Amino acid sequence: xxxxxxxxxxxxxxxxxxxxxxxxxxxxxxxxxxxxxxxxxxxxxxxxxxxxxxxxxxxxxxxxxxxxxxxxxxxxxxxxxxxxx
Amino acid sequence: xxxxxxxxxxxxxxxxxxxxxxxxxxxxxxxxxxxxxxxxxxxxxxxxxxxxxxxxxxxxxxxxxxxxxxxxxxxxxxxxxxxxxxxxxxxxxxxxxxxxxxxxxxxxxxxxxxxxxxxxxxxxxxxxxxxxxxxxxxxxxxxxxxxxxxxxxxxxxxxxxxxxxxxxxxxxxxxxxxxxxxxxxxxxxxxxxxxxxxxxxxxxxxxxxxxxxxxxxxxxxxxxxxxxxxxxxxxxxxxxxxxxxxxxxxxxxxxxxxxxxxxxxxxxxxxxxxxxxxxxxxxxxxxxxxxxxxxxxxxxxxxxxxxxxxxxxxxxxxxxxxxxxxxxxxxxxxxxxxxxxxxxxxxxxxxxxxxxxxxxxxxxxxxxxxxxxxxxxxxxxxxxxxxxxxxxxxxxxxxxxxxxxxxxxxxxxxxxxxxxxxxxxxxxxxxxxxxxxxxxxxxxxxxxxxxxxxxxxxxxxxxxxxxxxxxxxxxxxxxxxxxxxxxxxxxxxxxxxxxxxxxxxxxxxxxxxxxxxxxxxxxxxxxxxxxxxxxxxxxxxxxxx
Numbered sequence: 001x002x003x004x005x006x007x008x009x010x011x012x013x014x015x016x017x018x019x020x021x022x023x024x025x026x027x028x029x030x031x032x033x034x035x036x037x038x039x040x041x042x043x044x045x046x047x048x049x050x051x052x053x054x055x056x057x058x059x060x061x062x063x064x065x066x067x068x069x070x071x072x073x074x075x076x077x078x079x080x081x082x083x084x085x
Numbered sequence: 086x087x088x089x090x091x092x093x094x095x096x097x098x099x100x101x102x103x104x105x106x107x108x109x110x111x112x113x114x115x116x117x118x119x120x121x122x123x124x125x126x127x128x129x130x131x132x133x134x135x136x137x138x139x140x141x142x143x144x145x146x147x148x149x150x151x152x153x154x155x156x157x158x159x160x161x162x163x164x165x166x167x168x169x170x171x172x173x174x175x176x177x178x179x180x181x182x183x184x185x186x187x188x189x190x191x192x193x194x195x196x197x198x199x200x201x202x203x204x205x206x207x208x209x210x211x212x213x214x215x216x217x218x219x220x221x222x223x224x225x226x227x228x229x230x231x232x233x234x235x236x237x238x239x240x241x242x243x244x245x246x247x248x249x250x251x252x253x254x255x256x257x258x259x260x261x262x263x264x265x266x267x268x269x270x271x272x273x274x275x276x277x278x279x280x281x282x283x284x285x286x287x288x289x290x291x292x293x294x295x296x297x298x299x300x301x302x303x304x305x306x307x308x309x310x311x312x313x314x315x316x317x318x319x320x321x322x323x324x325x326x327x328x329x330x331x332x333x334x335x336x337x338x339x340x341x342x343x344x345x346x347x348x349x350x351x352x353x354x355x356x357x358x359x360x361x362x363x364x365x366x367x368x369x370x371x372x373x374x375x376x377x378x379x380x381x382x383x384x385x386x387x388x389x390x391x392x393x394x395x396x397x398x399x400x401x402x403x404x405x406x407x408x409x410x411x412x413x414x415x416x417x418x419x420x421x422x423x424x425x426x427x428x429x430x431x432x433x434x435x436x437x438x439x440x441x442x443x444x445x446x447x448x449x450x451x452x453x454x455x456x457x458x459x460x461x462x463x464x465x466x467x468x469x470x471x472x473x474x475x476x477x478x479x480x481x482x483x484x485x486x487x488x489x490x491x492x493x494x495x496x497x498x499x500x501x502x503x504x505x506x507x508x509x510x511x512x513x514x515x516x517x518x519x520x521x522x523x524x525x526x527x528x529x530x531x532x533x534x535x536x537x538x539x540x541x542x543x544x545x546x547x548x549x550x551x552x553x554x555x556x557x558x559x560x561x562x563x564x565x566x567x568x569x570x571x572x573x574x575x576x577x578x579x580x581x582x583x584x585x586x587x588x589x590x591x592x593x594x595x596x597x598x599x600x601x602x603x604x605x606x607x608x609x610x611x612x613x614x615x616x617x618x619x620x621x622x623x624x625x626x627x628x629x630x
Binding site: 009011012013015016017020023024045046047048049052054056057 | 156159160162163164166167168169170196199200203204205207208211214392394395397398
């Protein structure tokens with residue numbers, strides 16, 4: 001299992017359309033990807049669940065990757081997060 | 086004849102038959118169904134079709150309204166593709182043996198409710214998107230033909246309210262006017278109306294189904310609609326409408342032309358705006374820049390002091406959209422008649438002379454720095470001016486500029502880009518006029534705020550109706566003050582503009598030009614009429630007395 005920490009800098013937080021693109025990116029991988037914010041968690045492959053976490057600017061999330069392609073998956077998602085959020 | 090009142094968006098007249106835009110009835114049965122597998126199939130097909138439709142709407146909006154408006158439909162597609170949402174609906178069909186319609190309604194409403202309960206206002210607003218996509222799926226399931234709701238004849242459309250998906254679907258060539266019961270000045274209906282120059286009445290509480298097919302005049306000048314008008318009314322308002330159209334055509338001809346007098350004096354005609362939503366009007370009216378961007382809107386529209394990022398996004402959007410044209414942004418001008426809860430300002434006996442504008446900013450330095458940092462960062466994206474309001478003394482500019490320099494140094498150290506910008510002040514107090522020579526040494530430009538300048542010069546409260554007899558917008562003292570300011574500015578080689586209401590007064594245009602005013606910043610609708618006047622002036626001879 002791999003884990004990354006990420007703090008959101010995008011003013012609107014993880015919002016609708018970019019969140020949708022993030023979900024698409026996540027779906028390319030076989031690994032299970034779980035997003036944690038405080039006590040809440042959700043599957044990164046599910047848009048509405050991800051949006052309803054309402055991750056705002058300045059908040060930190062933890063993302064866990066679990067599966068056969070977790071190494072490259074973690075690298076790709078981390079890069080995507082840095083570029084878009 | 087029948088008259089109903091509302092709030093008009095534009096001073097325009099629309100004449101034609103009324104068409105009631107009826108949102109289809111959604112009769113959804115709660116009965117048990119026999120074949121859940123078939124119902125699941127129907128649901129899957131409907132969702133697929135709705136996704137395709139959102140794709141078509143995306144293309145359509147991209148073409149007619151641009152990427153920003155279109156993005157919403159892409160987000161709708163992604164919501165429809167959500168597995169959780171679809172699974173919830175499918176479970177209702179299989180477990181409770183309900184119809185695809187019932188399952189759609191229940192599942193989508195449940196998610197809409199979940200978003201509505203989130204604290205974040207942005208996420209709350211997504212609830213409306215879920216309702217919008219729910220309708221799209223239901224329309225497919227129920228076979229509702231939403232394309233023909235508008236009819237095939239040109240008409241004045243009357244609706245309760247219009248969702249973004251509905252406004253995009255409308256055939257604009259058949260629209261003579263738009264009347265809604267709901268809506269605000271910032272609603273989709275209003276935005277559509279402004280971008281299309283469409284006569285529109287919102288908040289018209291008396292709309293009625295019985296209006297369907299009847300002749301009507303939407304009178305935007307008087308915020309009303311007349312159903313079954315008399316022959317005389319019809320003749321009178323048709324004539325007025327034709328006059329408007331003629332004037333429009335003449336003004337359209339002025340787009341892209343310079344604001345220059347017959348003898349070659351150039352004047353910059355800029356627009357005043359309150360926020361990014363006014364950009365369409367600025368472009369539509371071909372303003373040569375933005376002479377006053379009232380930054381208060383970022384403060385008034387939020388529950389807590391807006392963050393640097395939120396402000397940066399708004400300023401950047403305007404500066405970027407206007408580049409290479411200039412955008413002058415006035416720093417926070419709250420206080421006096423514009424109060425905000427989270428600022429916790431004390432009640433004052435004399436707010437117009439009280440703790441407001443630059444006085445608040447210089448006292449609450451951190452609050453001021455948030456805005457200055459956002460402005461400096463936005464300056465990297467185009468041509469910007471920063472303007473301080475309510476200046477009375479030279480030290481205020483010196484201190485404000487020091488804070489600005491401090492912010493700039495911090496930003497550069499943090500690795501942010503900062504562009505070039507002009508620095509100016511509002512001249513709106515008699516003190517600033519009398520010390521204009523001193524103040525001019527500190528800044529790149531002056532902009533005369535004639536509303537406050539008149540109020541402070543004449544000691545007349547502009548909100549007080551009892552003072553009408555004593556108030557004179559052309560008071561010689563005000564005109565003298567403007568002249569003194571222009572002369573002082575020019576002595577020090579800086580430009581001087583007017584951004585108050587007086588700037589748009591056509592009876593003073595020649596006077597201002599003869600004084601040497603370099604820039605007039607007015608509401609967007611006055612830009613072309615003002616350009617027309619300027620192009621007809623000849624300043625080479627003596628002024629007519």
